[in-house]
Amino acid sequence: MTMKCDKCKHNAIIFQKYSGMHLCKKHFIEDVERKIKLTIRKHYTVKRNETIVVGLSGGKDSSTTLYILDKIFGKRPDIKIVGVSIDEGIEGYRPNTIQSAKELTDRLGIELIVRSFKDEYDTTMDDIAPQKREKGACSYCGVLRKSLLNKIALELGASKLAIGHNLDDEAQTILLNHLKGDVSRMVRLAPPKELEGLVLRMKPLRNIPEKEVALYAYLNDLPLGFGGCPYAHEAMRKEIRVMLNEFEVRHPGTKYALLSGFDKMSGILGKEFPQVGLSKCSICGQACTEDICQACKLLGRDQ
Ligand code: SF4
Ligand SMILES: [Zn+2]
Ligand SMILES: [Zn+2]
Incomplete structure (x- = not known):
């Protein structure tokens, strides 16, 4: 027997175990968009005349982020939305996702900017990854991409840089930081404040x-x-993802509980560990907490 939507008489397409609700297509879409509007209002108030840059990887998360931001703000003449894709130089993978990003921005009539590690750093992940087996290519890649996205957002005069992290990503990161005892990372994960030089x-x-x-x-x-x-x-x-998913099945609502507990804590953390003002990297000029930024260090520019 097909279940009916708890809000109307149509067939349900999803059962949210954590809320106990069956929802049809229309009411599921409404539910997602309502939650996103709430998140934006609570943590990232969008004012007049803002430019929002969306980091677009071409996957489901960043595509959904762009699509929904366009749905919410696209009709406002004073809000500009721009997609930015970073080409890290990963053959057989990145070209396809950039093609997806192009198709989506074309469909929505949004400008897409593509910039590459090759042009920016004169290297590619295909060059770097084989040397980084131990430490993991991702931390390297992540630092460089973050730095480049911030640089482009600054160039565009953007006041927000939207990224596609979903509840699972956030819950995993929170738990990961707990398990590593990494409080300073926790502080940085908290909904951010405005800092000069950092979008x-x-x-x-x-x-x-x-x-x-x-x-x-x-x-x-x-x-x-x-x-x-x-x-x-x-x-x-990966281990934490599996563990959290198993836990969520047995105890629905676990991921939400991790996030809301963290949100409550982050206010207290912020008082104990105030975010310091940023200085400028003496090599590339990007905002950073030390004399030389993480990206320049990884690129060996300080040697
Ligand atoms: S962060 Fe890791 S998974 Fe993502 S593109 Fe870079 S190397 Fe690939
Ligand atoms: Zn319904
Ligand atoms: Zn630098």
């Missing part, structure tokens, strides 16, 4: 479970992503 990072999907992002993307004909990056290797995060 405010916005995570509109932080309240939406990964499965629901995938369903939302599917229902709206958005890119779902192409396999995985060949260098993806985050051993501990």
Whole structure:
């Protein structure tokens, strides 16, 4: 027997174990968009005349982020939305996802900017990854991408940089930091304050479970992503993902509980560990907490 939506008489397409609700397509989409609007209002107030840059990887999460931001703000003449894709130089993987990003921005009539590690850093992940087996290519790649995204957002005069992290990503990161006892990373994970030289990072999907992002993307004909990056290797995060998913099945609502507990704590953390003002990297000029930024150190520019 098909279940009926708890809000109307149509057939349900999803059962949210954590809320106890069966929802039809229309009411599922409404539920996702309502939660995202709430998150934006609570953590990332969008004012007049803002430019929002969306980091677009071409996968389901960033595509959904762009699609929803466009749905919410696209009609406002004073808000500008720009997609930015970073080409890290990963053959057989990145070209496909950039093609997806192009198709989506074309469909929505949004400008897409593509910039590469090759042009910016004169290297590619295909060059770097084979040398980084121990430490993991991802931390390297992540630092460089973050730095480049921030640089482009500054160039565009953007006040927000939206990224596609969903509830699962956030819950995993929170638990990971707990298990490593890494309080300073916790502080940085908290909903950010405005800091000179660092464009405010916005995570509109932080309240939406990964499965629901995938369903939302599917229902709206958005890119779902192409396999995985060949260098993806985050051993501990993988373990935590499995553990959290098993826990969520047995104890629905666990991921939400981790996030809301963290949000309550982050106010207290912020008082104990105030975010310091940023200085400028003496090599590239990007905002950083030390004399030389993480990206320049990784690139060996300080040697
Ligand atoms: S999986 Fe790792 S190496 Fe691949 S694009 Fe993502 S961060 Fe970079
Ligand atoms: Zn319904
Ligand atoms: Zn630097």
